[in-house]
């Protein structure tokens with residue numbers, strides 16, 4: 001019988017044990033889970049807090065540099081710093097999102113007016129062609 005391996009979900013932190021990698025799919029997120037490079041028995045010997053820390057560290061170390069920065073060990077003991085960083089980041093993302101929305105609505109308007117102009121030009125061409133046909 002194959003040994004069990006420990007897998008975790010990098011999105012929600014759920015962990016479970018599987019024999020086959022193909023079965024390691026997070027039932028909450030429906031994504032493939034990541035293998036933990038540790039023997040099943042060693043993992044079982046950890047208490048819940050140690051497991052949480054191990055998986056948290058793995059999720060953080062495979063995340064973006066920004067997340068790594070705000071989750072660096074020193075910052076983790078300073079919740080004010082984390083809240084400050086996250087608040088700034090959320091504000092920045094909201095502003096960026098607003099700018100993108102404005103760009104999209106500007107593009108919509110531009111495209112519509114271009115379309116109208118194209119239609120008008122097409123009609124002009126049609127008229128001219130009709131005139132040409134009549135005069136020939």
Ligand SMILES: [Zn+2]
Pocket residue numbers: 009010011012013014026027028029030
């Ligand atoms: Zn998940």
